[in-house]
Amino acid sequence: MFNKTLVFIFFIVLFYSVSFKSSAQQVLTLKDAVQTALNNYGSIKAKATYVNASKSLVKESRMEALPDFNLSAQQDYGSVNGMNGPVSGFKGGAVASAGPAFASANWNSSFGSLYLANINWDFYSFGKAKERVKVSASQLTLDESDLTQEKFEQQVRVAAAYLNLLAAQRLTTSQQKNLDRASALRDVVVARVKNGLNAGVDSSLANADVSNARIVLLRAKDYEHEQSSQLATLMGVIDTAFTLDTLFVVRIPGSTHDTLAVSQIHPLLQYYQNRIGLSDARARYYHTFNYPTFSAFGILQGRGSGFDYNYGIANPNAYTHNYWDGVKPATGNYLLGVGISWNIASPFRVQQQVLAQKFVSKGLQEEYDLVNEQLKNQLNLAGQKMKNAIAAYVEAPIQVKAASDAYTQKNVLYKNGLSNIVDVTTALYTLNRAETDRDIAYNNVWEALLLKAAATGDFGVFINEF
Secondary structure, eight states: OOOHHHHHHHHHHHHHHHHHHHHHTEEEEEHHHHHHHHHOHHHHHHHHHHHHHHOOHHHHHHTTOEEEEEEEEEEEEEEEBOSSSSSOOGGOOOOOOOOOOSOOOOEEEEEEEEEEEEEEEEEEEETTTHHHHHHHHHHHHHOOOOOOHHHHHHHHHHHHHHHHHHHHHHHHHHHHHHHHHHHHHHHHHHHHHTSSSSOHHHHHHHHHHHHHHHHHHHHHHHHHHHHHHHHHHHHOOOOOEEEOOGGGTOOOOOTTTTOOOOTTOOOHHHHHHHHHHHHHHHHHHHHHHGGEEEEEEEEEEEEEEEBBBBOOHHHHTTTTOOHHHHHHHOOOEEEEEEEEEEETTTHHHHHHHHHHHHHHHHHHHHHHHHHHHHHHHHHHHHHHHHHHHHHHHHHHHHHHHHHHHHHHHHHHHHHTTSSOOOHHHHHHHHHHHHHHHHHHHHHHHHHHHHEEEEEETOOHHTTTTO
């Protein structure tokens, strides 16, 4: 019997420990929310894919400097009638048949073949290949900074949504408390009205207050659901009843008075700077089209034919229908050479193309300066918001304490017939407003710190507080 009791106690302890652990796991911390968003959000996945595409294009542009090496082979069957006279292979509308000129055409046919190996290498083009690689590398840098910027913005968006949901949950709790107080007051009022201690209109006013409290609570719940849906969307998960970390409502951050500056490696500034870098790289690449290209080439050719060397008017039967005799290589040629190609009209066009790209770079620089100024103003605004939020944070408990004392006093006086229902409902409204201000005051301090982090470009300013 004693052993059975021990086993029963063991399973009870195990059950509650597992239940406690599972319930603890349901708490969604801010860091978990941010990491989930970074792993799941669609735009981050898309931009990571674009980075991989740019990496492949960098490799491809480096391989453009390699020589072209072409292999071709063909085996044919046909006649070789020839004639004296000019001809143009206009749009490919001619065949490369070669043979003696007869008095009239004939249909003597045999097999033939052509085997070709061709190497062509643009070995010097005044840096054209190198500049193209730089353009591809600049595009990769831009895409990587775009991904970094998207991650940074997503962290800020998720943190803001987390704070908004937490504030919404606190407001819902405050409105539920307000409904409970209004319901308790109504019970007192109804009892006093039934006993003839107060006028019947008091119960009507109390019922109206309860109904109003229910409506306000429903609005608070609706707002909470909206914020929960917003957070779930940013995290890339299905909306559920999130249980959030209540750290934000028990303390304020320790770095509220730190003096910060906009970082030059701000993800947004880096993105705009890399846009300028890409534009400048394109301008340098376009400039290389002013110059010629030096090429080296080599050709190795093998030919086979079923027509003999003496085929002609004197010996029109010197050919064979044998396949192998026609397609096997019978003769060959090689060719080595160097060449230069230069469109002397290119500099006139390229000059304007380069000039246009430089104007684009200048425009991008203006956008960079604009964003930089906006971030500085945002940082100044964050500093002012922090000061105001701290001031409100200090005042909020004073307001709640005073409002709570006033409500308690008016409620007691009313129960003893020393006050009227209007005074009590006014005190109730004042207490509800004070609790709402308190909930918002705590949240505003954290939001001001988040705004600082967004302006400086360092999310650690905010997330390192946890």
